[in-house]
Amino acid sequence: MSLLKPSVQTPFHIDFEWWEQNDRDWRVYLRSLLCADHQQSLADVQEGALIDWIDPDTAEVKPVDGIQHALMSHCALLPDFVNEHTAVVEAVFRIFLVNGNQPMNAASLSKQLHRPAETILRTLAGPRVYRGLRPYQTSKPQDETEETEAAAV
Ligand SMILES: [Zn+2]
Numbered sequence: 001m002s003l004l005k006p007s008v009q010t011p012f013h014i015d016f017e018w019w020e021q022n023d024r025d026w027r028v029y030l031r032s033l034l035c036a037d038h039q040q041s042l043a044d045v046q047e048g049a050l051i052d053w054i055d056p057d058t059a060e061v062k063p064v065d066g067i068q069h070a071l072m073s074h075c076a077l078l079p080d081f082v083n084e085h086t087a088v089v090e091a092v093f094r095i096f097l098v099n100g101n102q103p104m105n106a107a108s109l110s111k112q113l114h115r116p117a118e119t120i121l122r123t124l125a126g127p128r129v130y131r132g133l134r135p136y137q138t139s140k141p142q143d144e145t146e147e148t149e150a151a152a153v
Helices: 016-022 026-032 036-041 066-073 088-098 106-113 117-124 144-152
Strands: 011-014 050-054 061-065 133-135
Touching: 011 088, 016 026, 026 066, 050 066, 061 066, 066 088, 088 106, 088 117, 088 133, 106 117
Parallel strands: none
Antiparallel strands: 011 133, 050 061
């Protein structure tokens, strides 16, 4: 299996499967990103309870975790969620939370973060996976187009 070397045009996203396989405490981490109000109000919320979230760009309805929903719709939008002191990995992770995990490349991330695209790429494309940030692969096995093809055969 050969992977293309990622470039500043390679889209990245948060791979939640990676989290499930490598760090079962990812919900604890998500919780830690909540604002003070939501830390309190969601203290008793069941882990993994799903809420419908409507993608503001595509109007597509996606089921998301209740904690994730609060982060995306409120906490991540607070002015200090990402500032110039936030580490690159953290800042990138938070951007994906806010945008509903829409894949973005280092060039676009660079514009949002006001940091060099090369720095972002080097961090994301290194040998270690941080926070589940990985290249976005469009050809997943459960892809609809593949199902259609299989049906045609
Ligand atoms: Zn909040």
